[in-house]
Amino acid sequence: MKSGGQGAGDAAEPAGGVGELKRAAREAIERRRDRLLQVSVYLQRHPETGFREEHGAALVADWFDGMGLPFETGLARTGVKARMKGRGSGPTAAVLGELDALLLPGHPLADPGTGAAHACGHHAQIASMLGAAVGLACVREHLDGDVVFFAVPAEESTELEWRRELVRSGELRHLVGKADLIARGAFDDVDMAMLCHTSGENAPRLSVGDSHNGSVVKRVSFEGRASHAGASPWRGVNALKSATLTLAAIDAQRDTFRDEDAVRVNAVMPYGGSAPTAVPDRAELDIVIRARTVDALRHACDSVDRAVSSGALALGTAARTETTLNYLPHHQDPVLVELCRANAETMFGREAVAQGWHRGASTDMGDLGEVMPVLHPFTSGAVGDAHSRDYRVTDHVAAAVEPAVLLAWCVIDLLASGAGEARRVLASRGPRRPAAEVRSAYEELRAGFDADSAFDGADYGGASPPCSRASADGNGIAGSGPEGVE
Ligand SMILES: [Zn+2]
Ligand SMILES: [Zn+2]
Structure with missing residues (x-):
């Protein structure tokens, strides 16, 4: 699936106010709406389990290539990471998309050969990450920091015996994607990270600030x-x-x-x-x-x-x-959460944005949240209970396209106008420590278990x-x- 020429220079240069930048980003995403919907639907119908997402990784790499973004592949086997330079040397914000599906034979959209099925909606995340890249590409000259776009593998815990073999052989350091990426330093050059996950049936339009076990x-x-x-x-x-x-x-x-x-x-x-x-x-x-x-x-x-x-x-x-x-337990950064809430209320109205709650499930965004500020809103757009055979994204606009706008707006808030908001997020966490020191403390925490x-x-x-x-x-x-x- 070719991404086509969604290059950075196809939008009129905005004047530079944050509102103008957001409008320009939204319009750029809207122009690519059909392509983004195709990505979400295509990946939903080509599910791959964690650390095996070669097809999804190739699609993402192709898209980055079409945008002219430099990128690395093969991170923790299948991760793909691009960097979009801003005009200044401020903090780096990352927009993530999780690549993997679950192993769920019997799901109506399961791969008949492997049993993999997108029963957690991650395919929509890849589309929203790429959409955010499209939106931010047209305002990059106004961002005082870089943006990393990162397709990350293996959020779900599946095929653990096979993964344990990969750890024993030295190919992996940990059983889940973000933990492995942290351990190999793939987040050392990132200061904060965000993604937008789909919620279950009857969920609020957007939920901000949820925590996880x-x-x-x-x-x-x-x-x-x-x-x-x-x-x-x-x-x-x-x-x-x-x-x-x-x-x-x-x-x-x-x-x-x-x-x-x-x-x-x-x-x-x-x-x-x-x-x-x-x-x-x-x-x-x-x-x-x-x-x-x-x-x-x-x-x-x-x-x-x-x-x-x-x-x-x-x-x-x-x-x-x-x-x-x-x-690790997942707790979002409160400054990022408030910034996201303001954007979500502008997009969807105050009544549509729910206060986050504690979820009994788990995510490796908890690991990333241990080493940097993270943001993890939940969007509607799916039916059924997550991880069940009934679960599927049915509204790809709500699940993929609108989150692309939301994530792009959050990055604009963080990195425009001298990246003051990004610096405020970092300052709220106390004195900065070297990346290697943070990583070593993280590994020590894991090793204690x-x-x-x-x-x-x-x-x-x-x-x-x-x-x-x-x-x-x-x-x-x-x-x-x-x-x-x-
Ligand atoms: Zn899941
Ligand atoms: Zn998930």
């Missing part, structure tokens, strides 16, 4: 010992029961989670034995822990770790836990291991396991 994923495995479930169950060490006790112990602690921390602990059991005729010698749990703050996340993780230990201890199994911080741990319930307190009792009874079915049972 952070999240940690734990993969827990319990190792016990198999035995014949009928003939010699006493010789077994039941890993499945360790797993079910762990779930019960987690549930028993839910009262300790404070309402304001918005803690969620959700688990599934991918494996709990292969046949009821044998005592299961292995069980696995995948657990996602979410909370509103880093401290609450740590508290909830401690609760889950104790629950795992209790399950292992009760049965005498060996528990191994692989813990990975998935996303990431760990592989082991707890052997059979070792506790010198209790007799179950095998000594079993071997003393002379049952004579030694070596009986799942393979040998009938």
Whole structure:
């Protein structure tokens, strides 16, 4: 799909007042409206999961090429980043678009081959990012700072085993896109970042200032010992029961989670034995822990770790836990939020703009918000619940074109007139620290969560291991396991 000649010089040069610049940017976006709608619809129908978004990345690169913007490709595998120079050397504001889809076979617009489907509306973000670039290109000579346009990969947590392999091989440093981009320094030359995400059905026209939970994923495995479930169950060490006790112990602690921390602990059991005729010698749990703050996340993780230990201890199994911080809690910059609100109210009217609320879901914009001021409004334009088979963007003007105007206007406010607003945003965060120092503190925060741990319930307190009792009874079915049972 060719972007065509949406060059920077196709609009009359505005006189320079902020209102004039905004009008010019809006008109430029309106002129490209059909092309932007095509991008949103086209990507919706060509979904790709995280770190595999080659098609979407190529489209973005082609668009940047058509605009004459210098750009880099292949950042965290598929990220594409362009820089538009302003007239001065002020702060750099980034407009982002997330490239990835979910893995959701059965979604009406799912790719029949891969099962990928845009059930979170990210395709519209790419169109709004490109639209903002079109709008800002015609006013760039009035901006006292640069604008980065960045198509970023892998916001969603999908195909985690494959991603863990990429981390182990050194190709990735983290499991989600923005975390990986931060770690490799791809945001070192950016001072603040924004994107506009689609909301769910019956959402307000625009919601400004929402926060999100952070999240940690734990993969827990319990190792016990198999035995014949009928003939010699006493010789077994039941890993499945360790797993079910762990779930019960987690549930028993839910009262300790404070309402304001918005803690969620959700688990599934991918494996709990292969046949009821044998005592299961292995069980696995995948657990996602979410909370509103880093401290609450740590508290909830401690609760889950104790629950795992209790399950292992009760049965005498060996528990191994692989813990990975998935996303940090997401909080938007209050100065950016107010600036966005003013623009949104101008565009849509005061009644149409909702005060943001706390969402139990998570996003890697939380990671970016840890290292720089971020803005993340939500727009209407979709039906269904996000991440469900019913979810799809149906109004691409609301989801893609109007957010392009909104984002362009926010950048104009930040970077026009000496970039005073951008400097105010940065000043509100206290003294600047070198990018490398910020990145290192971020990595340290992540590393405080990431760990592989082991707890052997059979070792506790010198209790007799179950095998000594079993071997003393002379049952004579030694070596009986799942393979040998009938
Ligand atoms: Zn999503
Ligand atoms: Zn999303």
